[in-house]
Amino acid sequence: MGGRKKTLLGMAALMLLTAPLVAPAWAEDGPGTVEIGSLANHYSAVTFDHAMHTGVASSCAECHHHTTGLAPTDPTCARCHEAGAKAGSVACKDCHSDKRFSAEDLAKIGEKPQLYHKGKPGLKGAYHRKCLGCHTTMGGPTGCQDCHTRNDKGDAFFNAGKYAPAPSTSAGHGGGH
Amino acid sequence: MKMFNRRSFLKGGLAGGAAIAAVGTSKQAEAAGSFGGYPDSMGVLVDLTKCVGCRTCEAACNKEQGLPAPDKSFDDPSVFEEKREGGLPRRTTEKAYTVVQKYDVPGREHPLFRKVQCNHCNEPACLTSCFVNAYKKTPEGAVMYDPTVCVGCRTCMVACPFYIPAYSYSSAINPVVKKCIMCYDTRLKFGKPPACVEACPQEVMTFGKRKDLLKLAHQRISEKPDAYVDHVYGETEVGGTAWMYLSDVPFDKIGYDTHLGDQPIISYVKEFLAVVPMVLTIWPALFTGFHLLSNRKDALKNEENKS
Known part of the structure; x- marks a missing residue:
């Protein structure tokens, strides 16, 4: 009997301990807006309306996978990840590298032969795939400049705006060899 | 697992080429191939x-x-x-x-x-x-x-x-x-x-x-x-x-x-390419020999006629 009581007590203690970890994920919806600018180069930073998106997403897990403590919505992920404790960080940049194909990052992946998520997208890929993927199915904006305006450096990169080629040269050179 | 480097690949290719030139079979060429x-x-x-x-x-x-x-x-x-x-x-x-x-x-x-x-x-x-x-x-x-x-x-x-x-x-x-x-x-x-x-x-x-x-x-x-x-x-x-x-x-x-x-595309031309050196080295000597042999009679005849 004593053993059983101990187990029950232990379980209660565990529930009490984990409750505050899980509860915030349900209780609060994170920041109101997030300035996404760490990768800004050819485009301005994105002011991401987090509060609005929590209203339209079916679950935090739609974007945060398993890190907020909720069960992942993607059945492929749900094969291994289930609802549980909240991760130490839920920020995209803490899991998705901003230098995905650098020699250091590739070496890191190479050092872990057991690693399952070898193809985890980098930060830029994660942002665009997640945002654009959902916007395409939900009818959100999908143009590049709908989310971030292109700067002068970007115009030069794309030979657009004031760097656009003269219209006369664009006629009749479609084919090439 | 067999490891190939460029050197062994080329060596293999040469060996294969030599084998074809000598025996005239294509089996060796295929064996020498896969880099x-x-x-x-x-x-x-x-x-x-x-x-x-x-x-x-x-x-x-x-x-x-x-x-x-x-x-x-x-x-x-x-x-x-x-x-x-x-x-x-x-x-x-x-x-x-x-x-x-x-x-x-x-x-x-x-x-x-x-x-x-x-x-x-x-x-x-x-x-x-x-x-x-x-x-x-x-x-x-x-x-x-x-x-x-x-x-x-x-x-x-x-x-x-x-x-x-x-x-x-x-x-x-x-x-x-x-x-x-x-x-x-x-x-x-x-x-x-x-x-x-x-x-x-x-x-x-x-x-x-x-x-x-x-x-x-x-x-x-x-x-x-x-x-x-x-x-x-x-x-x-x-x-x-x-x-x-x-x-x-x-x-x-x-x-x-x-x-x-x-x-690889090279497999389709390997047999032909192996024959090229043979054509370039043996054929000139061989056909020059034939030419000299066949002309020898004429040359002798000419000499006989002259004399």
Whole structure:
């Protein structure tokens, strides 16, 4: 009997301990807006309306996978990840590298032969795939400049705006060899 | 696992060639063949299901390679409607080492975009066909071209199964072959991914060791069998390529040649090429001998007549 009581007590203690970890994920919806600018180069930073998106997403897990403590919505992920404790960080940049194909990052992946998520997208890929993927199915904006305006450096990169080629040269050179 | 380096590959090729010349069989040539690529060469896995046709890769290539300004802005989608003779979509040119093509696939909700550039074959046909050795396959995986030795015969353009090398017809003085070099000079040899890979917002392209990319490709297919056709284009085609592709539409529907076979192009010409040295060395001596023998009678006759 004593053993059983101990187990029950232990379980209660565990529930009490984990409750505050899980509860915030349900209780609060994170920041109101997030300035996404760490990768800004050819485009301005994105002011991401987090509060609005929590209203339209079916679950935090739609974007945060398993890190907020909720069960992942993607059945492929749900094969291994289930609802549980909240991760130490839920920020995209803490899991998705901003230098995905650098020699250091590739070496890191190479050092872990057991690693399952070898193809985890980098930060830029994660942002665009997640945002654009959902916007395409939900009818959100999908143009590049709908989310971030292109700067002068970007115009030069794309030979657009004031760097656009003269219209006369664009006629009749479609084919090439 | 058998490891091959370039030296053993060449040695094997020579041995095979000698065997043919001596015995005249083709079995040895085939046995000597399979180089299979450098073991730690790099590659790129292109997931066509993720491409949105933004052409950022084209802009990145243009800037990295210092190519001339394009005819139209890189954000102009009207280039997708451009057609070459025969209604074919646009291809790589001396001014664009990579181009994105658009395919409207019946039944698919959105158009499919396909990025075209040199596939950097394990055993390149361009390299095989070049008689001045202007081409080189680096251990990192890039197929490089040396314009200083090129004589401008353009055989590589005919040999390439993917129609990639372009020619600078615009240059009257010194026209050369122009093609993607996987950013070898500026990036690949320093362990950095090609510019297009790094620029892509959707991370359509994954850069890594070719052997790792193959595992990743098959993992993606097995995880989402409904999202992909069960084929990695470039895994085996023409002996394998450094650039490989995943698609949700059968490859023959989106402009990929699915009848190239698994043999590197060199396999088809190896027997012939092995005979070339024999023709060049033995035949002249042999036929000169025949000629002298047959003329000897006449010469003797002439001498007899004279006397």
